[in-house]
Amino acid sequence: MRGTGDSGSGDRPPPGRPPAKEPGNQPGDDHAAFSALLEDSVEDLYEHAPCGYLSTLLDGTIAKINRTLLDWLGYDHGDLVGRRTFSDLLTVGGRLHHETHFGPLLHLQGEVSGVALELKATDGSRLPVLVTSTVKSGDDGRPLLIRTTVFDARDRRAYETELLRARQQADREREELTRLNVTLQQTLLPPTLVNVPGLDVAAYYHIASTDKVGGDFYDLFPLSAGTWGLFLGDVCGKGAAAAAVTSLARYTLRAAAVYDPDPAAVLSNLNTVLNHEYNGDDPRFCTVIFGLLTPDGAHGGFRVTLSGGGHPPALLLRADGSADQLPTPGGQLIGVLPDPHIATVTVHLEAGDTLLLHTDGLTEARQARNSNGDRYGDEALLDFVRALAPTTASDAVAAIRDLLDTFGTGIDDDTAVLAINVPRPTSEEQQ
Amino acid sequence: MTQLAVQTRTTPTGPVVELTGELDYDSFSQVRDLLPALALQGGQQLVVDLTGVTFCDSSGITALLAARNHALAAQAGIALVAVPAHLSRIFQMVGLDQVFSTHPTAQAAEAAWTPPATRP
Numbered sequence: 001m002r003g004t005g006d007s008g009s010g011d012r013p014p015p016g017r018p019p020a021k022e023p024g025n026q027p028g029d030d031h032a033a034f035s036a037l038l039e040d041s042v043e044d045l046y047e048h049a050p051c052g053y054l055s056t057l058l059d060g061t062i063a064k065i066n067r068t069l070l071d072w073l074g075y076d077h078g079d080l081v082g083r084r085t086f087s088d089l090l091t092v093g094g095r096l097h098h099e100t101h102f103g104p105l106l107h108l109q110g111e112v113s114g115v116a117l118e119l120k121a122t123d124g125s126r127l128p129v130l131v132t133s134t135v136k137s138g139d140d141g142r143p144l145l146i147r148t149t150v151f152d153a154r155d156r157r158a159y160e161t162e163l164l165r166a167r168q169q170a171d172r173e174r175e176e177l178t179r180l181n182v183t184l185q186q187t188l189l190p191p192t193l194v195n196v197p198g199l200d201v202a203a204y205y206h207i208a209s210t211d212k213v214g215g216d217f218y219d220l221f222p223l224s225a226g227t228w229g230l231f232l233g234d235v236c237g238k239g240a241a242a243a244a245v246t247s248l249a250r251y252t253l254r255a256a257a258v259y260d261p262d263p264a265a266v267l268s269n270l271n272t273v274l275n276h277e278y279n280g281d282d283p284r285f286c287t288v289i290f291g292l293l294t295p296d297g298a299h300g301g302f303r304v305t306l307s308g309g310g311h312p313p314a315l316l317l318r319a320d321g322s323a324d325q326l327p328t329p330g331g332q333l334i335g336v337l338p339d340p341h342i343a344t345v346t347v348h349l350e351a352g353d354t355l356l357l358h359t360d361g362l363t364e365a366r367q368a369r370n371s372n373g374d375r376y377g378d379e380a381l382l383d384f385v386r387a388l389a390p391t392t393a394s395d396a397v398a399a400i401r402d403l404l405d406t407f408g409t410g411i412d413d414d415t416a417v418l419a420i421n422v423p424r425p426t427s428e429e430q431q
Numbered sequence: 432m433t434q435l436a437v438q439t440r441t442t443p444t445g446p447v448v449e450l451t452g453e454l455d456y457d458s459f460s461q462v463r464d465l466l467p468a469l470a471l472q473g474g475q476q477l478v479v480d481l482t483g484v485t486f487c488d489s490s491g492i493t494a495l496l497a498a499r500n501h502a503l504a505a506q507a508g509i510a511l512v513a514v515p516a517h518l519s520r521i522f523q524m525v526g527l528d529q530v531f532s533t534h535p536t537a538q539a540a541e542a543a544w545t546p547p548a549t550r551p
Contacts, residue, residue: 215489236489238456280504281463283496287489287525310525332526336496341526364488375486412455413488 052129052150058143060085069150074122086148091118091126102131106146110135116153128157178210185213188246193220196228198295199302200423202397206404206415208361214414215242215286216359217250221257226295229257229266232357232418233288233311233334245284245335248273253290263290263307264342267334271309274335285335287311289328289357293420301350301422308343309334312360312378317389317396319352319424325382326355352390354421361415362400365407376407393419436483437461444544445475445507447537448498451483454491462494466501473506474546480537482513487521499531508532510540 046053052069056062062080070077073089080089087095094117106112113132121127133148185207193201203218215235223229231253235245249270256269267290278284287310296303306314308328317323326347332340349355358381365376388399396419404415435458436451446469450462471477479498484491495511502509512534514522522528534540 234489236493238490280500281466281497283493283500285489285493285496310527312524330526330529332529333492336500337530341529360489 051152052148054086054148054150056086056146056148058145060087060146062086063145072121072127072152073119086146089119091120094118102133106133106135107143110137110143119150128153130156174211181210181213182207184240184243188213188217188243188250190219190221194222194228196220196293196420198422199228199293200393200421201419202393203416203418204397204401206361206401206411208411208414209238212238213240213243214238214361215246216361216414216416217246218357218416218418219250219254220418220420221254223257223261223292227261228293229254229261229290230293230357230418230420231266231288231290232359232416233286233309234359234361234416235286236284238413241284245274245278245286248277249286249288253288257290257292261292263292263305264344266290267307267309267342268340271334271337271340275338278335283336285333287333287360289314291357296348301348301353302420303346303348304355304420305344305346307331308345309340312358312363315356315358315382315385316347317354317356317385317391319350319390321389323382323386323389325378349420349422351422352424354389354391354393354396354419356385356396356400357418358400359414359416361411361413362404362417364413365404365415366410366412367407391421392423393421396421434458435461437465439465439469441470442478442537442541444541444546445477446471447478447480449480449482453486454484454494455486455488456490459490459494463497466498469501471502471505471507475505476508476510476540476544477502478510478512478537478540480512481515481518484515484518487518492521492525492527495527495531508544510534510544512537512540 047067049066049068052072053064053066054062054069055064061082062084063082065077065080070080087098090098097117102112102115111134115131117129117131119127119129130151130153131148133146135143136145136147138144185205189205193203201220205216208214215238216233217235218230218232220228220230233249235242235249252270252273253266256266259269260266267288270288274284274286289306289308289311291304291306294303306326306328308331310331310333313325313327315323316326326345328343328345330341331343334340347355363376363378363381367374367376384403385396388396391399397417400417404411434452435454438449440447440449448462448465448469452458454462469477477498479495499509509531510533511531513536514533519528522531534543
């Protein structure tokens with residue numbers, strides 16, 4: 001609604017910013033016009049303000065209270081003034097808060113603002129409000145009374161309740177997502193590793209994030225005629241899309257090994273499958289080591305043929321305490337190139353030797369103690385296993401697990417480790 | 432948190448994409464999503480400048496492979512320039528050093544580019 005003054009002042013700013021003087025238009029005219037418009041009286045403004053007003057003595061006795069607040073609570077003027085204290089209007093919890101926090105703070109600071117309390121109405125209902133109080137002092141600085149404004153916070157409380165409900169809903173859904181992810185992750189890994197006669201095996205999977213499924217995978221399984229297949233790999237990326245590739249890779253590797261157990265042929269088959277499935281702007285690949293284990297009658301250990309498709313080299317921890325990488329140089333990642341080079345190496349595991357496969361979540365971990373966030377790296381891992389050797393599969397995996405723990409939140413990506421070890425003969429057998 | 436800055440400029444031999452920061456799971460889609468908008472003609476060369484890349488994981492490699500697929504589909508070439516040492520070790524491990532041609536600088540990549548024989 002516009003002002004009702006003459007046409008020359010209709011669009012003028014409100015009083016306080018007087019318009020430039022014009023002939024026939026005195027500043028006093030505007031003021032009178034606005035007062036008339038607002039039917040302004042201090043009394044009416046106090047009684048029917050859009051918030052509650054309340055003045056109390058220092059002991060809390062209500063000295064003055066406006067109509068708005070009386071109407072909210074269902075009281076008459078005479079019910080409260082001189083008879084009740086502000087504290088009487090509060091719920092039990094609100095009274096406790098008022099006595100232990102609000103009151104002391106008010107006396108200390110002379111002002112308390114925006115405190116959420118609940119008032120009791122005569123009909124038994126509760127009214128959530130926001131209360132602000134100031135202490136009025138006399139000329140000598142001594143406190144005289146307390147002035148309080150009360151804002152209806154019902155809408156705000158409803159909004160907060162809604163927020164809380166949404167938050168609880170989100171928490172529940174997040175827990176459900178975590179459960180689903182852990183379950184999905186478990187389906188990508190063997191529940192337990194098979195028992196290979198004459199071999200000690202151990203594995204560990206470290207989940208870096210509970211809301212993104214990682215793409216690491218491993219398995220150890222029987223093939224025909226006393227041979228065994230094993231693999232460990234890492235699909236690029238994470239999340240559901242990576243999990244789909246992981247699943248495809250895992251089943252393809254097992255099926256391909258049955259068809260032709262030659263490790264290079266197994267990886268070549270996997271490459272064909274992935275390359276057909278994913279290309280263009282959304283290439284998916286994995287790095288993987290596939291191994292064929294054959295008991296080595298002559299040596300009493302195992303012959304291991306490993307093929308590498310762009311994967312970090314396996315580590316060989318010898319019985320004599322030495323340790324080194326077992327590179328498969330020139331091997332290329334699997335899934336994006338039509339005809340990748342696959343490198344193969346053969347090694348004999350003797351009693352006391354341990355072969356350790358890992359994914360790069362380990363070597364790409366940020367070191368917690370290192371403030372510049374350097375990655376752990378291949379060299380550090382090699383030093384670590386040199387200190388471990390000679391060891392067993394379970395000890396090696398336990399040591400890597402402890403090492404991962406020291407990185408804490410510095411691990412961005414999942415990490416899988418798989419170790420196989422030819423146990424040393426027990427002393428009885430040696431005799 | 433990881434951050435990646437991506438800058439693109441055009442040269443007579445084709446677009447140059449400069450990457451600065453960490454190229455990983457959180458950032459790789461920035462590169463992948465930019466590919467369709469690149470003005471890359473058949474017979475040109477897409478240059479990816481890795482001077483400022485401080486970290487690259489498997490997702491980062493995905494982005495570079497997507498760039499390669501994109502270039503090949505456009506009948507263009509692709510070259511990586513200023514590959515940092517840590518990255519070139521990874522490239523060697525996954526065998527990508529055999530797949531991408533690399534140059535010390537973008538200028539060197541431009542100079543080395545010879546368009547393939549005229550295509551129909």
